[in-house]
Amino acid sequence: MALLRCRGLRKEFGGHAVLDHLDLTVAEHQVVAVIGASGSGKSTLLRCVNLLDDLDDGTIELDGEDISDPRVDPDRVRRRIGMVFQAYNLFPHLSVLDNITLAPRRVHGRGRAEAEAQARELLDRVGLGAKADAYPDRLSGGQQQRVAIVRALANSPRLMLLDEVTSALDPELVGEVLAMIRDLKADGMTMVLATHEMGFAREVADQVCFLDAGRVVESGPPGQVLGEPTQPRTRQFLRRIIEAGRL
Amino acid sequence: MTLLDQVPSEAQLRRSAYRRRQTVYSVLVAASSTAALGTLLVIAVTGAPGWNRVRRSFLDPEIARDALPTVLSGLWLNVRLLACCAVGALLLGLVIAVLRTLRGPVFFPVRALAAGYTYTFRGLPLIIVLYLLTLGVPGLRLQGMPPVLVLGGIALVLTYGGYLAEVFRAGIESVHSSQLAAARSLGLTYRQTMRHVVLPQAVRRVAPPLLNDVVALQKDVGLVSLAGPIDAVRAAQIATAQTFNYTPYVVAGVLFVLLAIPLIAVTDWVTLRAARRQSGG
Ligand SMILES: Nc1ncnc2c1ncn2[C@@H]1O[C@H](COP(=O)(O)OP(=O)(O)OP(=O)(O)O)[C@@H](O)[C@H]1O
Numbered sequence: 447m448a449l450l451r452c453r454g455l456r457k458e459f460g461g462h463a464v465l466d467h468l469d470l471t472v473a474e475h476q477v478v479a480v481i482g483a484s485g486s487g488k489s490t491l492l493r494c495v496n497l498l499d500d501l502d503d504g505t506i507e508l509d510g511e512d513i514s515d516p517r518v519d520p521d522r523v524r525r526r527i528g529m530v531f532q533a534y535n536l537f538p539h540l541s542v543l544d545n546i547t548l549a550p551r552r553v554h555g556r557g558r559a560e561a562e563a564q565a566r567e568l569l570d571r572v573g574l575g576a577k578a579d580a581y582p583d584r585l586s587g588g589q590q591q592r593v594a595i596v597r598a599l600a601n602s603p604r605l606m607l608l609d610e611v612t613s614a615l616d617p618e619l620v621g622e623v624l625a626m627i628r629d630l631k632a633d634g635m636t637m638v639l640a641t642h643e644m645g646f647a648r649e650v651a652d653q654v655c656f657l658d659a660g661r662v663v664e665s666g667p668p669g670q671v672l673g674e675p676t677q678p679r680t681r682q683f684l685r686r687i688i689e690a691g692r693l
Numbered sequence: 694m695t696l697l698d699q700v701p702s703e704a705q706l707r708r709s710a711y712r713r714r715q716t717v718y719s720v721l722v723a724a725s726s727t728a729a730l731g732t733l734l735v736i737a738v739t740g741a742p743g744w745n746r747v748r749r750s751f752l753d754p755e756i757a758r759d760a761l762p763t764v765l766s767g768l769w770l771n772v773r774l775l776a777c778c779a780v781g782a783l784l785l786g787l788v789i790a791v792l793r794t795l796r797g798p799v800f801f802p803v804r805a806l807a808a809g810y811t812y813t814f815r816g817l818p819l820i821i822v823l824y825l826l827t828l829g830v831p832g833l834r835l836q837g838m839p840p841v842l843v844l845g846g847i848a849l850v851l852t853y854g855g856y857l858a859e860v861f862r863a864g865i866e867s868v869h870s871s872q873l874a875a876a877r878s879l880g881l882t883y884r885q886t887m888r889h890v891v892l893p894q895a896v897r898r899v900a901p902p903l904l905n906d907v908v909a910l911q912k913d914v915g916l917v918s919l920a921g922p923i924d925a926v927r928a929a930q931i932a933t934a935q936t937f938n939y940t941p942y943v944v945a946g947v948l949f950v951l952l953a954i955p956l957i958a959v960t961d962w963v964t965l966r967a968a969r970r971q972s973g974g
Pocket residue numbers: 459460464482483484485486487488489490491610
């Protein structure tokens with residue numbers, strides 16, 4: 447069954463359609479990579495799915511529930527979706543541990559001891575146990591991004607949205623974040639990831655969606671979309687990526 | 694970063710020597726110019742034709758000693774009033790600032806009221822607010838009217854609340870929208886986002902200007918004496934009226950400065966720490 451189903455999504459900014467009748471279906475345990483040029487609407491898509499932006503048209507279903515219905519409480523929906531941003535967006539005034547336990551404690555009403563035990567376990571699993579009491583500005587970019595992923599995971603989400611989570615990182619730090627996403631896939635996490643890492647998309651994604659001007663131009667298994675694209679726009683985009691040495 | 698056993702280069706040695714010479718030179722210049730200016734000031738003031746008269750009516754040690762106890766007990770009132778008004782104004786400012794951030798048509802009247810309040814009380818001179826509250830309100834002869842001192846305190850809280858609300862609002866707006874997005878994406882409600890993510894960062898950022906306004910408030914607390922309560926300024930005024938000598942005012946002024954020093958020191962320290970944190974990033 448589809449965990450996420452977007453139908454005819456439309457989003458405008460100042461009369462300009464950023465998402466234009468966009469359809470996207472994500473099955474449970476599936477990893478979907480959304481690729482496309484800068485400004486093609488990848489971030490906007492993820493923000494709309496997380497109800498951070500209002501839609502101008504279309505519907506979004508999560509677990510069969512229409513979450514784009516205005517009567518739905520968006521806070522309740524977001525508890526089931528984890529989101530990770532390009533710029534980490536950790537809370538600078540809170541320690542790593544407090545960043546991670548904030549939502550479990552305030553949103554899910556867990557006790558401090560229970561939430562901290564869970565956070566420490568998650569941190570240990572990604573090799574950041576020693577950083578629990580550090581503040582974000584004392585961590586490298588790769589460590590901050592891994593903490594941000596742990597923070598999203600602490601809510602036990604049904605779906606993870608990852609928006610170019612490695613774009614702000616130095617090349618040698620990209621690997622540690624990608625390794626973490628690989629582990630998430632192995633655990634069966636459903637994920638939608640906007641990415642410029644074509645090699646990684648090919649390796650980890652079950653489905654690749656090529657976005658252009660707010661529409662899904664081509665979508666399918668990574669071997670097909672990245673290897674033998676049928677649409678001229680996709681070929682053009684991939685040619686530019688290859689020229690830039692990113693595939 | 695230099696290694697401990699690294700031998701400095703020729704150029705570095707020359708630079709260090711030059712800097713040392715420059716330091717000695719600057720200290721000498723500063724010391725001699727300070728001494729020159731000080732001497733000039735003393736000569737100018739004590740040599741002024743009216744100096745002896747001024748010294749008798751403003752700097753009489755005996756009158757200062759006599760006035761000190763009453764001025765000091767008046768100052769105790771200022772301190773208590775300052776503590777209450779500072780807390781009240783900070784709370785009021787915070788509440789007003791948060792109300793002004795509320796979105797949605799339901800909150801329109803709240804937003805409008807909060808905005809109207811900050812416009813009014815930032816524009817209205819404190820002295821007028823004080824007179825209106827301490828002289829005008831008791832004129833209504835209502836039952837259970839609070840004492841004039843409390844009314845004066847309310848005037849201070851209302852006026853400073855307006856300034857502090859704007860400082861808080863600037864702090865709230867300085868927190869980047871990506872922080873809100875991150876908090877909301879975790880399922881935090883608007884209130885929880887404000888309480889746990891936005892306000893802690895906002896308050897930290899504007900702590901220096903907030904404290905600066907508290908220092909200004911501590912001076913203006915003396916204005917309640919216009920309505921009658923015997924604070925340090927009023928005590929000095931009474932003593933002056935009895936002796937026909939202005940020394941009690943000087944005593945009160947010195948005490949006010951002494952009272953402000955710790956507050957200013959704390960403000961400077963907080964400012965320094967905030968600046969370090971920004972650049973240390
Ligand atoms: N809040 C906003 N207000 C106005 N325009 C916006 C806003 N957010 C996004 N846009 C516009 O929408 C378009 C799509 O932006 P989006 O961030 O979704 O692209 P993207 O595919 O994520 O690009 P990138 O790869 O650079 O992150 C852009 O043209 C952008 O200028």
